[in-house]
Amino acid sequence: MERLVRAKRLHTAIDKIDNIDNMRIFKYLCAFNMPAETETREKRQAAILEILHEQTVGRQTVLVELLRKKGIDATQSSVSRDLKQLGITKLGRGYVPPDNGLDTDERDQSIFDGFIHDIQTAGTNLTVIKTAIGAAQRVAVCLDRSGWPEIIGTVSGDDTIFVATGSAAEQRRFVARLREQTHH
Numbered sequence: 017m018e019r020l021v022r023a024k025r026l027h028t029a030i031d032k033i034d035n036i037d038n039m040r041i042f043k044y045l046c047a048f049n050m051p052a053e054t055e056t057r058e059k060r061q062a063a064i065l066e067i068l069h070e071q072t073v074g075r076q077t078v079l080v081e082l083l084r085k086k087g088i089d090a091t092q093s094s095v096s097r098d099l100k101q102l103g104i105t106k107l108g109r110g111y112v113p114p115d116n117g118l119d120t121d122e123r124d125q126s127i128f129d130g131f132i133h134d135i136q137t138a139g140t141n142l143t144v145i146k147t148a149i150g151a152a153q154r155v156a157v158c159l160d161r162s163g164w165p166e167i168i169g170t171v172s173g174d175d176t177i178f179v180a181t182g183s184a185a186e187q188r189r190f191v192a193r194l195r196e197q198t199h200h
Contacts, residue, residue, distance in 0.1 A: 056089075061098050063088050065113055074110040105154060131155050132198045135191060140184035143191055145177040152177050166190035 063086055064079065073079050076095050083090040104111050107130060131151035136144045147155050156172035159179060166186040171178045181187040194200075 057094075057098070060088050060090055060094065061102055064095070064098055064102065064104075068104065068111055068113050072110040074106075079111070128155065128158065128194070128198050132194075132200065135194055135198070135200050137187060137191060141181050141187060143179040143181065143187060143194075145179060145194075147175050147177065149175045151175065164190065164193065166193075 060083060063083055067073060067079065067082050067086075073082065076092050076099070079095050080090045080092055083095070099111065102113065104113050106112070131148045132145055132155060133148065134146040136146075138144050145152075145155065152172040152175050156170040156177045159167060159170050159177070166181050166189050168180040168182055170180070179190065181190050
């Protein structure tokens with residue numbers, strides 16, 4: 017509360033000052049509020065991890081309500097940012113923390129199985145992957161970090177991914193590998 021009063025007083029003083037240097041001083045003084053915001057974020061993120069280890073949560077709004085029951089102020093947008101920063105992914109049943117017992121390969125396999133609907137080639141270097149709506153970016157990230165040497169790069173939309181490969185032979189190996197993992 018004291019910080020809020022101090023910030024309001026400083027803001028009022030700045031309104032009366034035309035000097036640019038004083039504005040820089042104000043910005044510098046306001047930066048001291050950042051540790052409190054960092055502590056709040058860290059506390060919220062720790063609570064998110066705790067909640068997800070205790071129960072399955074499938075919606076961010078539910079997570080916001082559970083945080084509020086623990087006395088932690090949160091909004092859907094702050095929870096969304098936290099989930100992204102923590103590396104938490106949403107699988108079919110709900111949000112899954114990165115250390116949920118699945119290694120990265122198992123988690124990626126689960127994402128491939130759950131979201132890839134179709135795999136088609138388009139020419140000799142481009143593979144088109146159709147996913148569940150909203151899942152293309154998540155699947156593309158898994159492909160990018162897979163380390164598969166055939167993949168040059170990916171471009172994803174909402175439900176479609178373009179995967180570039182270096183040659184027709186690399187495309188065949190990539191498609192075979194992906195079909196084996198997804199049973200398509």
